[in-house]
Amino acid sequence: xxxxxxxxxxxxxxxxxxxxxxxxxxxxxxxxxxxxxxxxxxxxxxxxxxxxxxxxxxxxxxxxxxxxxxxxxxxxxxxxxxxxxxxxxxxxxxxxxxxxxxxxxxxxxxxxxxxxxxxxxxxxxxxxxxxxxxxxxxxxxxxxxxxxxxxxxxxxxxxxxxxxxxxxxxxxxxxxxxxxxxxxxxxxxxxxxxxxxxxxxxxxxxxxxxxxxxxxxxxxxxxxxxxxxxxxxxxxxxxxxxxxxxxxxxxxxxxxxxxxxxxxxxxxxxxxxxxxxxxxxxxxxxxxxxxxxxxxxxxxxxxxxxxxxxxxxxxxxxxxxxxxxxxxxxxxxxx
Amino acid sequence: xxxxxxxxxxxxxxxxxxxxxxxxxxxxxxxxxxxxxxxxxxxxxxxxxxxxxxxxxxxxxxxxxxxxxxxxxxxxxxxxxxxxxxxxxxxxxxxxxxxxxxxxxxxxxxxxxxxxxxxxxxxxxxxxxxxxxxxxxxxxxxxxxxxxxxxxxxxxxxxxxxxxxxxxxxxxxxxxxxxxxxxxxxxxxxxxxxxxxxxxxxxxxxxxxxxxxxxxxxxxxxxxxxxxxxxxxxxxxxxxxxxxxxxxxxxxxxxxxxxxxxxxxxxxxxxxxxxxxxxxxxxxxxxxxxxxxxxxxxxxxxxxxxxxxxxxxxxxxxxxxxxxxxxxxxxxxxxxxxxxxxxxxxxxxxxxxxxxxxxxxxxxxxxx
Numbered sequence: 185x186x187x188x189x190x191x192x193x194x195x196x197x198x199x200x201x202x203x204x205x206x207x208x209x210x211x212x213x214x215x216x217x218x219x220x221x222x223x224x225x226x227x228x229x230x231x232x233x234x235x236x237x238x239x240x241x242x243x244x245x246x247x248x249x250x251x252x253x254x255x256x257x258x259x260x261x262x263x264x265x266x267x268x269x270x271x272x273x274x275x276x277x278x279x280x281x282x283x284x285x286x287x288x289x290x291x292x293x294x295x296x297x298x299x300x301x302x303x304x305x306x307x308x309x310x311x312x313x314x315x316x317x318x319x320x321x322x323x324x325x326x327x328x329x330x331x332x333x334x335x336x337x338x339x340x341x342x343x344x345x346x347x348x349x350x351x352x353x354x355x356x357x358x359x360x361x362x363x364x365x366x367x368x369x370x371x372x373x374x375x376x377x378x379x380x381x382x383x384x385x386x387x388x389x390x391x392x393x394x395x396x397x398x399x400x401x402x403x404x405x406x407x408x409x410x411x412x413x414x415x416x417x418x419x420x421x422x423x424x425x426x427x428x429x430x431x432x433x434x435x436x437x438x439x440x441x442x443x444x445x446x447x448x449x450x451x452x453x454x455x456x457x458x459x460x461x462x463x464x465x466x467x468x469x470x471x472x473x474x475x476x477x478x479x480x481x482x483x484x485x486x487x488x489x490x491x492x493x494x495x496x497x498x499x500x501x502x503x504x505x506x507x508x509x510x511x512x513x514x515x516x517x518x519x
Numbered sequence: 520x521x522x523x524x525x526x527x528x529x530x531x532x533x534x535x536x537x538x539x540x541x542x543x544x545x546x547x548x549x550x551x552x553x554x555x556x557x558x559x560x561x562x563x564x565x566x567x568x569x570x571x572x573x574x575x576x577x578x579x580x581x582x583x584x585x586x587x588x589x590x591x592x593x594x595x596x597x598x599x600x601x602x603x604x605x606x607x608x609x610x611x612x613x614x615x616x617x618x619x620x621x622x623x624x625x626x627x628x629x630x631x632x633x634x635x636x637x638x639x640x641x642x643x644x645x646x647x648x649x650x651x652x653x654x655x656x657x658x659x660x661x662x663x664x665x666x667x668x669x670x671x672x673x674x675x676x677x678x679x680x681x682x683x684x685x686x687x688x689x690x691x692x693x694x695x696x697x698x699x700x701x702x703x704x705x706x707x708x709x710x711x712x713x714x715x716x717x718x719x720x721x722x723x724x725x726x727x728x729x730x731x732x733x734x735x736x737x738x739x740x741x742x743x744x745x746x747x748x749x750x751x752x753x754x755x756x757x758x759x760x761x762x763x764x765x766x767x768x769x770x771x772x773x774x775x776x777x778x779x780x781x782x783x784x785x786x787x788x789x790x791x792x793x794x795x796x797x798x799x800x801x802x803x804x805x806x807x808x809x810x811x812x813x814x815x816x817x818x819x820x821x822x823x824x825x826x827x828x829x830x831x832x833x834x835x836x837x838x839x840x841x842x843x844x845x846x847x848x849x850x851x852x853x854x855x856x857x858x859x860x861x862x863x864x865x866x867x868x869x870x871x872x873x874x875x876x877x878x879x880x881x882x883x884x885x886x887x
Contacts, residue, residue, distance in 0.1 A: 227683060394606060406636035410700070413595050415624035416654045417617065428641035 230432070230509075237508040244504020250497040251410035252491075258313035268295070272311040273462045277302050297482035300472060305483060306462035311488050315465040316494060319380055320446040326384030327445070328438050331391025332430075336422045338392065339399025349397070356389040362451075369457040376459060379452055383445055391437060395456040398430045432509040437503035443495035450491055466491045534609060535570040536708060536740050537594065541568045542603035544586075544593050548815060562814045563589040565764035566603070568841060571708070576734070576741040578755030578772065580748060580787065586742045586764040586809060588632075591712045594742065595629045596620055608707065625655060628701035632713040636691035638685040644671075644696055645681035651703040658710060670699040673736075674729060691722035698729065708740040715750060727754060748791050757850070760784045763814055763822040766841060771852035778861050780844055780853035783823050785865055805865055821856065829857050830870040 238244055256265075265271050281302040282288055290297045296306040338349035365382045372378050402408065403426065411421050450457045453467025461468075464486045473484030545560035547649055564586045571577045579587050590597045594605060596612060605613045612623055628651075631637035638647055645667050652663045668678035674695040685693055694714060701709055709729065715723040716875060731754060743749050751758055752772055759769040760783065768781040779785045784865050786805040793799040807826045812818050824834040841854040859865060 229643070406631050406633055409592075409629060409640040410629070410637045410697075411639075411650065411654075413597055413624065413629045414651050414654050414700070415621045416650070420654065425639055425642075429639070431641075481839055 194266050234508040236454055238504055244462040244501050248499040250509045254313055254494055255354035256293040257310050258317050261310040264307045264310040268304055270307050272464050275303055277300045287483050288484055297487045299483050305486055311464040312466045316446050320442045323380045323383040323445045324438055324441050327387040328391055330388035332395050335392040335395025336399055339396040340403050340422050353389045353392050361386045372456055374460055383448055395430050399426055402426050436506040436509055439505045443498035446495055536573045537571040537606055538606040539567055539569040540604040543601045544589050546602045559815050562764050562817050567766050573740055574738055575756040576743050576754050577743045578751035578758040580751050581761035585761045587761055588712055591710045591744055595710055625704040626707045628706040628709055630697050630701050630711045630714045633717050634690050634697055637697055638693055640685055644683050648699045674699045690718050694726050708741045712744050750859040763817055765822055768853040774851050781855045782827050782829050828868045829863055
């Protein structure tokens with residue numbers, strides 16, 4: 185679904201290369217310098233190439249657009265309040281609830297209806313996006329940071345460090361995440377920080393495992409030996425020489441991890457372990473709305489749709505990123 | 520192409536720049552059974568004595584697996600030696616820590632075999648060549664860039680290509696990048712680990728000539744590793760021949776090619792292609808029997824006795840020392856009990872030992 189014809193795409197790239205490469209003629213010399221006009225020669229980095237491929241991927245670009253829109257919605261959530269005149273936690277007992285005290289369906293006052301306490305669902309979805317994205321991004325960053333450092337250390341330093349860290353990874357992966365999360369939250373009480381830390385702490389192991397595997401093969405490469413013969417220390421080799429080579433995989437994994445984290449956060453909220461009540465967040469809204477699904481379909485439907493669209497957009501975008509970084513897999517699949 | 524200024528006669532007055540004394544490097548072999556506590560070792564480098572004088576090129580030849588590259592990595596201190604002593608420029612560097620090695624790293628640099636593997640694919644060429652500067656904290660950003668571009672010019676690359684990635688260069692150009700990186704700190708010695716064997720023949724000549732020009736320009740000392748004898752003959756002042764982790768013969772290049780003493784060297788040289796088909800037909804071509812013995816269990820006595828056409832019973836028992844034989848000049852040493860005389864036709868000799876030694880070994884290996 186990426187490009188219609190990946191072969192034609194690579195061909196085009198080859199042609200572009202071939203046109204530029206002759207200027208680097210093997211024996212170089214003055215001729216080359218003279219032949220190159222004042223135009224600056226800038227090698228296209230692997231990142232630039234990946235971005236080029238990504239830009240041609242329609243699905244990924246549409247997903248990116250949706251992600252940007254959701255992010256804008258989260259950032260400018262107060263605009264929704266100004267537009268509708270409804271603050272997110274304001275309860276409209278008279279206008280927002282039916283005479284029986286049930287949520288009101290979508291109307292010209294409440295565009296997406298109201299919830300069981302007479303609050304505006306649209307405004308609350310906008311504010312909920314803040315929580316989802318915030319947790320999604322921050323918890324993922326923490327996860328990736330820990331995972332990359334642990335993976336690099338385990339893979340590169342080897343020996344006892346590797347043994348200890350690899351076992352730690354196994355232990356963390358084998359811990360039943362939800363049970364521990366429930367136990368932890370019941371001790372500390374629900375809060376944003378706890379949610380983020382819990383997710384970060386239980387997800388790094390898989391990142392670490394991926395990074396470790398990559399590093400194990402990278403550290404045997406000759407350029408690592410070259411760096412060492414120049415006098416580079418271990419930390420320099422790890423972060424300057426090896427890290428850029430695992431970054432592509434890490435970025436792919438990161439984009440695919442964000443939707444997972446968003447869903448996990450929604451799950452925790454759904455179970456009542458997310459954020460303390462008046463705060464609007466999607467998992468909590470779905471949890472409250474499910475009790476009313478017979479009488480107020482909008483109450484449970486709209487937050488769910490928001491969650492699904494967000495995670496779908498991130499997932500499709502992540503797929504696009506993966507294809508962009510590794511065009512070979514796409515070609516293999518088409519064979 | 521060998522410049523008179525770099526011949527040993529002109530520069531051999533001082534002490535050797537590099538001296539190896541009985542250097543050994545063993546790699547443990549992981550045995551499959553858990554209970555087997557006594558481990559086997561691969562004797563990659565097994566007691567090497569060498570000297571490299573300032574300004575000369577020492578060619579190191581031998582077939583695949585004879586320990587050339589391991590020896591190079593020991594000299595560059597990428598591997599810690601198991602035993603022995605390495606002296607560089609009058610300083611014992613055998614056991615220096617990584618920190619203590621830093622100033623010495625500036626003086627010994629390495630050029631690697633694979634121009635594809637030795638450059639980080641994710642970094643720009645400018646930053647790869649500038650690596651030595653940033654590792655040793657030399658110069659400001661601007662200055663580093665200027666010096667990198669100078670280096671690129673020196674090795675025949677277009678300095679405008681500073682911002683390109685290794686993937687955008689050909690094999691020969693990449694090897695030039697590797698050379699530029701090795702030159703950055705103005706080292707005294709370059710260890711070239713088969714620097715041209717991964718390149719096209721037409722490109723090999725360019726890179727070799729570049730190396731020779733640089734040697735003249737910067738007064739470099741080379742340890743030049745190769746399995747290509749014609750390349751070694753072209754670049755070297757002296758040659759050391761390795762077999763199974765040991766140096767079997769060392770001499771000035773012409774001396775080695777003309778008055779070969781060690782049967783292994785002789786057979787190695789006989790493999791050199793000759794451009795004239797008539798001569799090629801008539802000359803003696805020595806084809807050795809069997810394979811190189813396992814470096815895990817090297818043969819007793821002379822390592823070469825299992826394949827040597829001249830082997831006699833004492834070769835099995837006595838390890839021949841590396842010393843001048845048959846009245847050779849002191850620069851020419853061979854480790855052989857029955858060295859070849861000038862003009863001796865080795866293809867007529869037959870081993871004077873029965874195969875017992877070999878058979879026993881084979882039986883042992885079969886039993887494993």
